[in-house]
Amino acid sequence: MPRDDFVIRIGGDTAIGGVISTGENFTVAAARLGFRTFTFRTYPAEIKGGHAWFQVRISNRPVYSLGDGCDILITFDQEAYELHKADLNEGGVLIYDSNLVAPEHDGFIEYGIPFQKIAREELDFVRGTNVLILGVMAGLFGLPPASLEEMVRNRYKRRAELMEKNLEALRHGFEYTKGIQKQDKFWLGTADHIARLIMSGNDAITAGALHSGCRYFAGYPITPASDILETMAVQLPRFGGVCLQAEDEMAALASVIGASYAGTRAMTATSGPGFSLMTELMGLASMGEIPVVIVNAQRSGPSTGMPTKLEQGDLFHAIYGGHGDFPRIVLAPASVQNCFRVTVLAFGLAEKYQMPVIILSDQSLSHRTETIEQVNVEGFPVMERLRPDGATPEDYLRYQLNDNGISPMAIPGVDPQTYVSPGLEHDERGHPRLSAGIHEAMTKKRFRKLELVRDHIDTEEFAPRYGDEPAELGIIGWGATQGSIREAVDRAREKGYKVAAMHPRCLNPLPEKRLREFIESCERILVPECNYQGQFAHHMAAELGVQPMRMNKIGGLPFTPGEIFAKIEEVLAHAYA
Incomplete structure (x- = not known):
């Protein structure tokens, strides 16, 4: 009986090219036909060269993980075979370049195909090796080639000659499979053709921020958070916002704090090393009671660590990091779709409770893609910050001591009230005061808000x-x-x-x-x-x-x-x- 829930893993050296893109293209084509997909990728820290691999799980049913091992292993070179052969499941399929890989014939179903030789000698297009492999995958596992051809045309529509070469490579790979005696049981079959989105965690965080009214973003490139900066640079101007690539992570968060002080919803995104640099400024945001959202896409550490690998190692830092006692909210999305919702909540909580909110993502969640149901954004209301109501400029107390700790926050140049937001301890007006009594009262005020947050999030939505x-x-x-x-x-x-x-x-x-x-x-x-x-x-x-x-x-x-x-x-x- 055909298997319609299976895992494909593709591995090879990035110097050859096409490892990740082959997997991505196959995934997108399957998702557009209505199949559920879940991907994972890992790649080297080197700029060029080094082993990378891409894994996609494809099913007619909802899938929630990358699966166990792989059912189909596609190896571009011998190193990929050696690294991944132990993960090939019983009854699995090995597809390899027969001129570059010498398998051990361990009882798996094998399809040895001289991919590079075909691309070089028959197509005169070595760069199209990965597209040739894509055509072979489509023919062996039941993906209609028309869906892939459409993707090729869209990608190369401004370069007609290159488009034709890629289409020829794709068709050649598909036709090649007609001469292969299929021995395996993996076949996609028919999907439900329901329109779904295919997004990464970084994509969903960006979409959630834009929906929440984020109109200022500042960041510094760092794996695996750079996608957020790159997307914001394109999208924010379309929404009337501003994106800044700062000189470092400290400057990025400093400018985000300034933007929020001026009344604009603002966010930054980084990973562990950059998050370490931001720690002092997190304290400034908490002391000044200024709403900011900080995304930390965790990676393996410490120090530079393994920049392109997964780890959930920054939790202590997120909750406890920094000098002195200051409150912060720490959220952790659980899936790509949940990244959107958690980001909307992050902005709402930051604005309502006037403190830093940290979103802890990770390398896996940042870069993996999932097919998700289309989101009804009307179901995600956005919370607002408390503004002054009727207080004269002379009577305005920005840091008013009250029962719940939330005091009205004026917007300079919009509201008639003004204030200074110091990093020094201060009184209700924001004037620096260094007495023990003031410090104790203001610390309790800031932490009273965290108790309100505890009541706010003690629900099924926050803990299903x-x-x-x-x-x-x-x-x-x-x-x-x-x-x-x-x-x-x-x-x-x-x-x-x-x-x-x-x-x-x-x-x-x-x-x-x-x-x-x-x-x-x-x-x-x-x-x-x-x-x-x-x-x-x-x-x-x-x-x-x-x-x-x-x-x-x-x-x-x-x-x-x-x-x-x-x-x-x-x-x-x-x-x-």
């Missing part, structure tokens, strides 16, 4: 539950681990285990009531996360007084559903022993 109630095992994850956790929970429940999961979107403050109810309904708690120290488990222990079991992974790759399912079985097997 999935699975059995009560449960033998409860899994609490954060960020991009959600999809693999969900699929692992599904497998466990199918085998008769009582398992549940919760995935909070707000990590500081925690949705305490929701988490405590979940923990009390589970016999034991497991926290999987992609860092060495178990940072979220530490945070839960400090805030909730619980000691969950930990499942930590480092090395630059995300959890697979199989890894988490194996841990579930291990934990519950010990429980039953």
Whole structure:
């Protein structure tokens, strides 16, 4: 019986070219036909050269993770074969360049094709090798070539000669497969043809920011956050906004704080090293009670670390980093679609509670693409900052001490009231005051807002539950681990285990009531996360007084559903022993 849910992995040296683009083009063509897709990519830190690979899972059904291993492995060179052969699933397919790769014939279904020789000798177009491979993929696995031809025409419509060469390579690859005796069971079949979006996490964050009224963005290029800067540079002017590439991350956040002080919704985006540089200015934004949104697309660290690899290693820094006591909100989107919603919430929370909001994404979520349902933006209202109401300029107290800590924020040049927003401790008018009493009163004022945030986010939207109630095992994850956790929970429940999961979107403050109810309904708690120290488990222990079991992974790759399912079985097997 044909398989219509399978994983394709493509690997090779970036000096050859086409590894990522081959996967991207196949993914987009499948998505346009209505198939559900979920991608993952990893690439070298070098400017040119080094091994890269792209993985796409394609299905007729909703998919939430990259899957386990790969069903189809396409290797551009011997190195790719050696690196990935162990991940090829039983009954899998190996497609390789027969002049460059010498497989070990391990029982997989093999299609050896001299791709580069064909491109060079038959097409006189070596640069079209990846397009030739794309045609072979279409022919072997049931993707109509017309959808790929349309993409080629759109891409090269201004370069007719190059367009024809690519179309010839694509058709040649497709025709070549007619001479291959198909032995595998992988076939796309028919999709539902429902129009869906295909977006990356960075795309969704950018869209969420624009919908939220962000009209100023400043940043400095850094992997894996640079896409946000690049897209904002194109899109913001169309919305009447301004995008600035600053000289460094400190200048970027400083200008974002200034823009927000002037009444404009503003955001910056960076990764770990740049986030470290921004730390002092985060304190300035919190002291001045100025709304800002900071995206940290985490990568493997410390220092320069592994710039193009995944890690969830910045949680401690996001929650606790900085000198002195100052409140900040930390959010973590769980999927590409959730990136849009969380970004809208980030702007709303920043504006309403007048403090920095940090969005913790990661390399996987930033660059992976998913097919998502079209978003009804009318269902995402935008919260506003509190403005002065009737106070004369003489009576205006920007930092008024009150019950909830939220004081009206005037916009210079728009409202008649004016104020100075100092980094020094200050009184209600914003005048510097260094007395112990003022410092204590203002610190309590700033933190009262964080308690309001705790009530705001202690809801199902911010901490959704999935699975059995009560449960033998409860899994609490954060960020991009959600999809693999969900699929692992599904497998466990199918085998008769009582398992549940919760995935909070707000990590500081925690949705305490929701988490405590979940923990009390589970016999034991497991926290999987992609860092060495178990940072979220530490945070839960400090805030909730619980000691969950930990499942930590480092090395630059995300959890697979199989890894988490194996841990579930291990934990519950010990429980039953």
